[in-house]
Amino acid sequence: MSQLSYRRAITQAIDEEMARNPDVFLIGEDVAESGGAFGLTRGLLARYGDRRVRDTPISEEAIVGLGVGAAALGLRPIVEIMFMDFMYLAMDQIANHAAKMRYMYGGQVQIPLVVRTLSGGGFRAGMHHSQSLESLFGHIPGLKVVMPSDAYEAKGLLKSSIRDPNPVIFMEQKSLLGAKVSVPDDEYLIPLGLAHVQRPGSDVTVVAIGIMVQHARLAAEELFKEGIEVEVVDARTAMPIDSETILASVKKTHRLIVAHEAPAPFGFGAEIAALIAEKALYYLDAPIIRVTSQFTPVPVGRSEDYILPGAKDIVDAVHRSLKGG
Amino acid sequence: MSEIHAIDGNTLTEIYRNFYLARRFEEILSDMFRRGEIDGWLHSGIGQELVGSILGVALTSQDYIVPYHRSKATFLSRGVPPHALIAEILGRQSGLCGGVGGEAHAADVSRGIFGSTGVIGAGFPLALGAAFKQFYQATEGIAVCGFGDGATTRGSFHECMNLAALWNLPLVFICENNLYSEMTPLRKEMKETRIAKKADAYGMPGVAVDGYDLDTTYRALQEAFVRARSGQGPSLVEVKTYRWHGHYEGDPEEYRDKGEVDSWQKRDPLPVLRQRIQDEGILDAFNLDQSEKDIEELLSQAVASAKASPFPTRENLLINVYAQEGSM
Numbered sequence A: 001m002s003q004l005s006y007r008r009a010i011t012q013a014i015d016e017e018m019a020r021n022p023d024v025f026l027i028g029e030d031v032a033e034s035g036g037a038f039g040l041t042r043g044l045l046a047r048y049g050d051r052r053v054r055d056t057p058i059s060e061e062a063i064v065g066l067g068v069g070a071a072a073l074g075l076r077p078i079v080e081i082m083f084m085d086f087m088y089l090a091m092d093q094i095a096n097h098a099a100k101m102r103y104m105y106g107g108q109v110q111i112p113l114v115v116r117t118l119s120g121g122g123f124r125a126g127m128h129h130s131q132s133l134e135s136l137f138g139h140i141p142g143l144k145v146v147m148p149s150d151a152y153e154a155k156g157l158l159k160s161s162i163r164d165p166n167p168v169i170f171m172e173q174k175s176l177l178g179a180k181v182s183v184p185d186d187e188y189l190i191p192l193g194l195a196h197v198q199r200p201g202s203d204v205t206v207v208a209i210g211i212m213v214q215h216a217r218l219a220a221e222e223l224f225k226e227g228i229e230v231e232v233v234d235a236r237t238a239m240p241i242d243s244e245t246i247l248a249s250v251k252k253t254h255r256l257i258v259a260h261e262a263p264a265p266f267g268f269g270a271e272i273a274a275l276i277a278e279k280a281l282y283y284l285d286a287p288i289i290r291v292t293s294q295f296t297p298v299p300v301g302r303s304e305d306y307i308l309p310g311a312k313d314i315v316d317a318v319h320r321s322l323k324g325g
Numbered sequence B: 001m002s003e004i005h006a007i008d009g010n011t012l013t014e015i016y017r018n019f020y021l022a023r024r025f026e027e028i029l030s031d032m033f034r035r036g037e038i039d040g041w042l043h044s045g046i047g048q049e050l051v052g053s054i055l056g057v058a059l060t061s062q063d064y065i066v067p068y069h070r071s072k073a074t075f076l077s078r079g080v081p082p083h084a085l086i087a088e089i090l091g092r093q094s095g096l097c098g099g100v101g102g103e104a105h106a107a108d109v110s111r112g113i114f115g116s117t118g119v120i121g122a123g124f125p126l127a128l129g130a131a132f133k134q135f136y137q138a139t140e141g142i143a144v145c146g147f148g149d150g151a152t153t154r155g156s157f158h159e160c161m162n163l164a165a166l167w168n169l170p171l172v173f174i175c176e177n178n179l180y181s182e183m184t185p186l187r188k189e190m191k192e193t194r195i196a197k198k199a200d201a202y203g204m205p206g207v208a209v210d211g212y213d214l215d216t217t218y219r220a221l222q223e224a225f226v227r228a229r230s231g232q233g234p235s236l237v238e239v240k241t242y243r244w245h246g247h248y249e250g251d252p253e254e255y256r257d258k259g260e261v262d263s264w265q266k267r268d269p270l271p272v273l274r275q276r277i278q279d280e281g282i283l284d285a286f287n288l289d290q291s292e293k294d295i296e297e298l299l300s301q302a303v304a305s306a307k308a309s310p311f312p313t314r315e316n317l318l319i320n321v322y323a324q325e326g327s328m
């Protein structure tokens, strides 16, 4: 095992997959010569050369679309979009083409494309550099959406995403880039679509995704001191949803909190709540509570801290749930 | 086309004042950032203040500006009080946008400045909208869109250049070409690096000027403004310039050498303009010193007032998501 930062976990996953498969290539703004605007792709140009690691101009639609086209014809593109907020510029290529092409061509092609992008708050840079758009992409048939909650997760999930035959939106959590955890030295993969019981507990289930898993862990430690045992489930992927693991946990604890950084309406939490309403309503001892951001754009500076959810909000939600809602 | 006259003394003085204010503003902000007094990011426009300093004198109050993303000078020369801009950058309640927008998203619609955005290339269509409004209401006003070289590689550049020309809209595209897009040099952004030349493809005039030369820059901008104002349609002005600081404050700048930065700094148009104002007998050293002192005073008060302003209240962070009937 070695201590690895989230940032280096991403680099290593790309590195290993590029070494393994010559069809894997990486393009994006400032990914090559400068090693990424935030250093996530450092060293890859030197290792693989500028045929496989390429800087691009500011042309989001073109580079994602290039990835879709190349993927349809058998290559394995990794396209970096510097911030998730700029995914909107490539939306036609992602939603109308990457997601639908296999279906509309009657299965003649597959689109093994990974679009990696920094998501969420943490840089305090305001509404155009802070969004979490998982529910937008999860809503589109044909896409997978991955949100790794730490370096271990990031490495295993990115390797699986690169090998997946489908377009994957890979949301790197920008506030975790420097965070280190221990990671096996040997190769490992984490399958897409399998949630992970991060911490077992019997009193309340917290299903969290992305950065919120870290907040849920802190909240669980806090609550443990009060004698409350929280089960933290890391959803890992917003699509597909691992209903089995989530249902099993709720049937055990009878209480559910869902935590994500995006706003509540039409969000991941709404989807999980619907799942429970459809499949396990009578197991609940209290109403489901969603811990999310406010329904506003993310303001700049420290105002972000008020708009985005944190560990304290999860602690409060657990207390409310135990009181019956 | 109407004759563009040499720049008169008053105008020179005003441009100098704008320029000095913008330069000191950038320096002070950069220091504040280094001291950890600014949350988030800061993208300095130091070295590129000239265009913004001209806009304040060359445009009318009817004109709209979608500002180039580094150009604090555009805000200041347009009369935005420095304290309101600093407060916005600090995310304070007394900022231009109540402290929620910050550096990248500041606007002062009352002074015709809007469309600033964190999304490079998103300003083109917004400026098109402003120009269309001028056309639609048959005003005397025009619209101006500022952007960097990197933005011209967005698809929105193509769409908007085409539509502005096709509809003959009163829109002036001003590209501040500082030779880099973040860490990427111009030659790796595009094959044809003569940005002004691209105007040909859309059927509008394009001109490239040395952005460290006041007279040619002023003349090129004025010609484009006159053209737009007189119903002859859009044009593209490429201003060759340079940012002295990194892409963002704290940028290690591994992608360029110090000599290149030095060579531009040596040509700094600010002291040149100061000397010229003295040489032409417009103001003497005493008057210039005085006016600089006034600006220093204005800025130190602005910083103090911005810092004294509170952060937005929770209530204020939740408003303005939707407009209410009659809220404007």
Ligand SMILES: Cc1ncc(C[n+]2csc(CCOP(=O)(O)OP(=O)(O)O)c2C)c(N)n1
Binding pocket: A029, A058, A060, A082, A086, A089, B070, B118, B119, B120, B121, B147, B148, B149, B150, B151, B152, B178, B180, B181, B182, B247
């Ligand atoms: C659509 C989009 N893609 C990427 C970015 C990240 N980014 C911010 S500034 C910048 C470079 C812009 O270069 P240019 O337009 O030349 O202006 P400059 O920063 O050089 O002044 C990039 C790539 C962004 N803000 N928006």
